[in-house]
Amino acid sequence: MTQPRLVEVRRKVLSKNDAVAGALRRRFQDAGVCVISLVSSPGSGKTAFLETVLSAMRKEFRVAALVGDLATENDAVRLARSQAPVKQICTGTICHLDASMVSNALDGWNLTELDFLFIENVGNLVCPSSYDLGENARIVLLSVTEGEDKPLKYPSIFHGADAAIITKMDLAQAVEFDAAAAHRNINAVGPGIPIFEGSAKTGAGLEAILIWVKSQVKA
């Protein structure tokens, strides 16, 4: 099915999103808040990662998070345990966050009171890649259980990321994870991006990731 009409409408939607994202980016810069977004498949560990990061960073920084899902407030409830401000964005049937959803969700928040804002996208390795959210940096997560070939099969989202985190490293041996192949495949579609390995369960790798996150303030 050729869908020229859909392609044209999508182009306009993306162009409108870019404009809203541009305004958001200026707003973030003016407020001095560094914004990091997270994308991955469903169940790769975005929320577990974020829970660890919020808890670790809030000792030193003012941190907050927006979390996107089609349905449920589960993630906001989980993240609230970190005691950082958290808001859930329920997208209904929409498969990704867009800049306007982020902008609307910020209503009532004073961005100048934040140092870092994390945005967890809907679990989807395809659609979120096209939508700029005004973030400073985007991190893509890949769990060892998904297979080393996923970067090659979902190239856009890895290509558009500024860093990659391989999650659930505690399961690497059980699934015979080939780390060298995963690194090779990530850098084949995202040349030169840093790749971290971690486990929210054991805490391994967190320190290096936090150093990189903090370095994004100047980026």
Added chain:
Amino acid sequence: MTQPRLVEVRRKVLSKNDAVAGALRRRFQDAGVCVISLVSSPGSGKTAFLETVLSAMRKEFRVAALVGDLATENDAVRLARSQAPVKQICTGTICHLDASMVSNALDGWNLTELDFLFIENVGNLVCPSSYDLGENARIVLLSVTEGEDKPLKYPSIFHGADAAIITKMDLAQAVEFDAAAAHRNINAVGPGIPIFEGSAKTGAGLEAILIWVKSQVKA
């Protein structure tokens, strides 16, 4: 961002897809081929499952498969080891298969020479749910590593499925998988659908799944 124009165009695209899918369904029925589609997140084990099923069923039936991905021919290469006819559909940037892609991929195949055709969708728990492919039945796969909450967070795709398979059961203990919660959540959004538990690694659960697949001929 309200996107009334996009919603309207999507409605037309889905309506056109339904028409193509309806024609496909009649074509499948006339040829006497039973068509089963598979949907899941990236890395839930659709291809591993299909590899096992094709190998097991081809002793008794004439089976074939279409496999969708944004990029790479990896899955078709893997599935070809089963010696069943397999074709890859590369969707480019499209996040799902549609009925026309399936119809075009069937060019050159004589459907009357098949008993079962499997269609593996792009790994995505959101977008494929809206697109009828003319199949007899749709199976959704959920791996134990993704978390028991996913059916509630991605309700449309579980609601639209005729059966669910919980995959990678060999890892259940390592990830402290709560099977009762997963069953409860699947049936909360897909009331009454059968739920199978399996492992492509150990072969556990395959027999019950094959009985169900074969029963879909009359459905």
